[in-house]
Amino acid sequence: MQKNKAVSMSESTSAVGGAGAHNLGIGTSRGRVTNADRWLVRQLYALLDDPSLQLRLWNGEEFSASDDGELVARVIVRERKALYRLLGNPNLHFGDLYSAGAIDVEGDLAAALEIAYRAPLANSTIAQLHRRLPRVLRGERANSLRGSRHNIHHHYDIGNDFYRLWLDPEYMQYTCAYYPSQDMTLDQAQVAKLEHVCRKLQLQPGESVVEAGCGWGGLARYMARHYGVKVRSYNISHQQIVYASERAEAEGLAGQVEYVEDDYRNISGEYDVFVSIGMLEHVGRDNYQQMGGVVDRCLKDNGRGLIHSIGRNRPAPMNAWIEKRIFPGAYPPSLREMMDIFEPWGFSVLDVENLHLHYTRTLEHWLERYEHNAEHVQAMFDRHFVRAWRLYLAGSIAAFTTGALQLFQVLFSRPARNDLPWSRAHLYGE
Amino acid sequence: MQKNKAVSMSESTSAVGGAGAHNLGIGTSRGRVTNADRWLVRQLYALLDDPSLQLRLWNGEEFSASDDGELVARVIVRERKALYRLLGNPNLHFGDLYSAGAIDVEGDLAAALEIAYRAPLANSTIAQLHRRLPRVLRGERANSLRGSRHNIHHHYDIGNDFYRLWLDPEYMQYTCAYYPSQDMTLDQAQVAKLEHVCRKLQLQPGESVVEAGCGWGGLARYMARHYGVKVRSYNISHQQIVYASERAEAEGLAGQVEYVEDDYRNISGEYDVFVSIGMLEHVGRDNYQQMGGVVDRCLKDNGRGLIHSIGRNRPAPMNAWIEKRIFPGAYPPSLREMMDIFEPWGFSVLDVENLHLHYTRTLEHWLERYEHNAEHVQAMFDRHFVRAWRLYLAGSIAAFTTGALQLFQVLFSRPARNDLPWSRAHLYGE
Numbered sequence: 001m002q003k004n005k006a007v008s009m010s011e012s013t014s015a016v017g018g019a020g021a022h023n024l025g026i027g028t029s030r031g032r033v034t035n036a037d038r039w040l041v042r043q044l045y046a047l048l049d050d051p052s053l054q055l056r057l058w059n060g061e062e063f064s065a066s067d068d069g070e071l072v073a074r075v076i077v078r079e080r081k082a083l084y085r086l087l088g089n090p091n092l093h094f095g096d097l098y099s100a101g102a103i104d105v106e107g108d109l110a111a112a113l114e115i116a117y118r119a120p121l122a123n124s125t126i127a128q129l130h131r132r133l134p135r136v137l138r139g140e141r142a143n144s145l146r147g148s149r150h151n152i153h154h155h156y157d158i159g160n161d162f163y164r165l166w167l168d169p170e171y172m173q174y175t176c177a178y179y180p181s182q183d184m185t186l187d188q189a190q191v192a193k194l195e196h197v198c199r200k201l202q203l204q205p206g207e208s209v210v211e212a213g214c215g216w217g218g219l220a221r222y223m224a225r226h227y228g229v230k231v232r233s234y235n236i237s238h239q240q241i242v243y244a245s246e247r248a249e250a251e252g253l254a255g256q257v258e259y260v261e262d263d264y265r266n267i268s269g270e271y272d273v274f275v276s277i278g279m280l281e282h283v284g285r286d287n288y289q290q291m292g293g294v295v296d297r298c299l300k301d302n303g304r305g306l307i308h309s310i311g312r313n314r315p316a317p318m319n320a321w322i323e324k325r326i327f328p329g330a331y332p333p334s335l336r337e338m339m340d341i342f343e344p345w346g347f348s349v350l351d352v353e354n355l356h357l358h359y360t361r362t363l364e365h366w367l368e369r370y371e372h373n374a375e376h377v378q379a380m381f382d383r384h385f386v387r388a389w390r391l392y393l394a395g396s397i398a399a400f401t402t403g404a405l406q407l408f409q410v411l412f413s414r415p416a417r418n419d420l421p422w423s424r425a426h427l428y429g430e
Numbered sequence: 431m432q433k434n435k436a437v438s439m440s441e442s443t444s445a446v447g448g449a450g451a452h453n454l455g456i457g458t459s460r461g462r463v464t465n466a467d468r469w470l471v472r473q474l475y476a477l478l479d480d481p482s483l484q485l486r487l488w489n490g491e492e493f494s495a496s497d498d499g500e501l502v503a504r505v506i507v508r509e510r511k512a513l514y515r516l517l518g519n520p521n522l523h524f525g526d527l528y529s530a531g532a533i534d535v536e537g538d539l540a541a542a543l544e545i546a547y548r549a550p551l552a553n554s555t556i557a558q559l560h561r562r563l564p565r566v567l568r569g570e571r572a573n574s575l576r577g578s579r580h581n582i583h584h585h586y587d588i589g590n591d592f593y594r595l596w597l598d599p600e601y602m603q604y605t606c607a608y609y610p611s612q613d614m615t616l617d618q619a620q621v622a623k624l625e626h627v628c629r630k631l632q633l634q635p636g637e638s639v640v641e642a643g644c645g646w647g648g649l650a651r652y653m654a655r656h657y658g659v660k661v662r663s664y665n666i667s668h669q670q671i672v673y674a675s676e677r678a679e680a681e682g683l684a685g686q687v688e689y690v691e692d693d694y695r696n697i698s699g700e701y702d703v704f705v706s707i708g709m710l711e712h713v714g715r716d717n718y719q720q721m722g723g724v725v726d727r728c729l730k731d732n733g734r735g736l737i738h739s740i741g742r743n744r745p746a747p748m749n750a751w752i753e754k755r756i757f758p759g760a761y762p763p764s765l766r767e768m769m770d771i772f773e774p775w776g777f778s779v780l781d782v783e784n785l786h787l788h789y790t791r792t793l794e795h796w797l798e799r800y801e802h803n804a805e806h807v808q809a810m811f812d813r814h815f816v817r818a819w820r821l822y823l824a825g826s827i828a829a830f831t832t833g834a835l836q837l838f839q840v841l842f843s844r845p846a847r848n849d850l851p852w853s854r855a856h857l858y859g860e
């Protein structure tokens with residue numbers, strides 16, 4: 001069905017991924033294209049099964065489905081080694097190859113990744129295909145592609161200055177925002193998220209809140225300022241604790257908010273409310289029951305809580321590249337898995353809201369700001385880093401758009417808290 | 431702490447359970463009370479650990495905690511056999527003994543049962559106590575208490591006329607209502623429930639809906655009339671199907687609504703929407719994945735659905751008496767167990783709402799109407815039946831009030847239904 005032909009793309013769709021291969025020092029011509037190469041690329045292309053994607057090889061040869069229809073993106077494989085390495089483990093190697101510039105994407109990067117997410121059989125089929133290749137072809141796989149070992153800094157070593165470039169400056173929320181109206185700015189939507197969480201928790205002045213994993217401390221400051229509660233927030237990131245404490249001090253909230261540099265498992269004291277926004281992804285599924293035990297230990301008899309986490313429709317491993325290069329140890333649970341936090345301790349789950357569409361929009365806003373500041377990022381780190389984080393943000397958009405990832409907010413309480421609101425209407429008033 | 435003394439109760443608190451023992455032909459004096467009897471009653475009373483409850487024995491002797499505080503209810507054990515039988519398996523035998531009139535409750539029956547629900551150790555401890563009794567005392571347990579074998583009709587053999595006495599007459603909803611404002615009548619709240627479900631499902635005119643377990647067909651008629659959809663509803667109760675079909679015919683909805691007398695597992699066709707209100711309790715936890723397979727088979731690619739069910743904070747067996755006498759085979763799942771319906775098939779859970787407080791109020795309304803029509807019920811059946819159903823309704827109030835039962839509405843869809851509303855605000859407008 002597909003044939004080799006040239007396709008013109010409008011410049012307007014090439015905003016993302018425009019960092020050219022030349023800039024990364026990777027040549028556009030890496031030897032002639034053999035018939036075996038062409039056969040492999042056709043198999044690959046057929047698996048993706050989407051005419052809006054075009055493939056281009058290192059010699060300029062192009063593979064696309066037809067003349068009709070609009071191209072969303074063009075994937076450019078800049079050397080033969082990249083092609084064969086990709087086939088060995090597409091989930092893992094695409095990220096490294098893209099970061100190194102050995103594979104490039106012109107057009108809409110997130111949309112191209114969505115096509116890959118929607119072809120769930122592709123990864124395993126490609127790996128099978130690769131295993132059946134003649135040894136001589138498999139042997140072409142480079143053991144060490146230039147740049148692929150480049151050590152991408154892990155999230156929390158990177159420093160506050162990097163995140164300040166693309167998160168909302170006021171609350172520095174590195175978690176899903178909430179868009180009660182879809183034309184909100186990121187800053188507005190992050191405030192709306194904080195407000196949404198506070199309303200769900202029905203905070204009363206003078207109550208005590210404990211927070212597990214507080215990032216840069218924005219939620220605690222919001223709760224203290226707008227709801228008159230006392231908050232103690234735990235976090236193991238030294239940089240974030242320093243930042244959060246300084247902000248609270250500067251804003252006159254030091255008497256109400258305490259940031260503790262410690263693991264959530266060491267939470268002490270008893271509180272009216274437990275809250276954790278975007279930490280569960282790092283807890284690990286074997287530890288959910290234990291985490292529930294921490295909640296049970298620190299929650300008063302009238303207690304309630306909220307856990308906000310990336311999740312899944314069903315259990316699945318983390319994308320290999322993200323897990324290896326961006327979030328080591330991260331695991332987004334299914335709802336069934338999350339229930340290990342609540343059920344052994346008899347908590348009542350009162351409300352589960354899936355905000356996956358809000359995370360897509362949040363990520364679009366982050367990516368937009370990130371691209372706007374790509375030169376800053378490159379000056380702070382390097383081109384590989386810029387490309388890796390671009391891929392991570394665009395890939396996350398694709399994951400939320402295609403349903404590979406979800407965002408669950410779970411509100412819970414001690415059983416028989418019969419004084420809580422009967423309906424959720426209070427979340428939606430002025 | 432407790433001592434034997436007389437306590438006066440105001441007549442106003444004795445509205446429920448007022449059917450006297452004399453009417454049931456059970457004497458108020460069944461031999462003298464021995465010291466062994468007294469010791470046992472004190473153990474029992476200590477386990478319940480609530481001063482607002484009083485116990486009275488067949489000879490008039492009373493056990494209560496103190497002079498202070500208000501009495502909520504007085505439990506009257508009308509014969510020694512009843513005391514020893516109760517100790518053998520309180521969860522199972524209390525219901526039979528109450529139904530037969532061998533145990534009576536003056537005052538607030540639901541509140542008395544709440545006290546039992548809040549003493550979760552009582553049942554197993556009492557059974558242990560019973561096993562350690564001297565054989566001669568255990569032997570006093572009657573093998574066949576008069577009336578306990580009385581065969582209480584099971585729910586769906588009872589007939590429409592019985593339910594018409596205390597359900598809302600228009601939609602005959604034998605499931606939890608929804609009270610957006612707490613002063614609503616039952617009739618209003620059942621309409622609000624139907625509307626709440628329809629809004630969650632985002633029904634569009636011309637769409638097709640399949641319903642698993644339709645009761646008397648009220649939801650299907652509401653959906654057809656107010657949302658212009660076509661509904662096919664499955665139910666295995668012949669009486670309900672006949673009633674539902676006649677109502678639809680009479681209301682000119684026969685072209686839009688079809689009631690099928692068949693098991694939900696035999697659903698055929700493809701639909702935009704799957705809905706099931708109050709059937710899951712009868713499905714059995716081993717069948718959840720299979721039920722999800724039925725949903726998967728009958729749901730179009732744009733499909734979404736809602737399952738509304740009584741549930742639990744954590745897995746637990748059904749109350750033995752309810753399971754044996756009222757709802758054979760019933761099992762309310764925990765959320766974790768419910769996820770077996772969704773996760774194996776990759777559905778996205780979009781929204782879980784716990785309406786347990788609404789079920790308490792629904793049951794209060796049902797019990798009020800039931801008591802108002804108790805004489806009708808007695809004329810249709812007999813006194814045992816009247817008392818058994820009173821206990822069932824009051825016991826359900828206690829279960830929802832104390833957190834032993836929950837009510838989950840789970841909204842789900844095929845993954846990546848990105849055209850659905852971003853927030854739930856549309857549920858709360860006019």
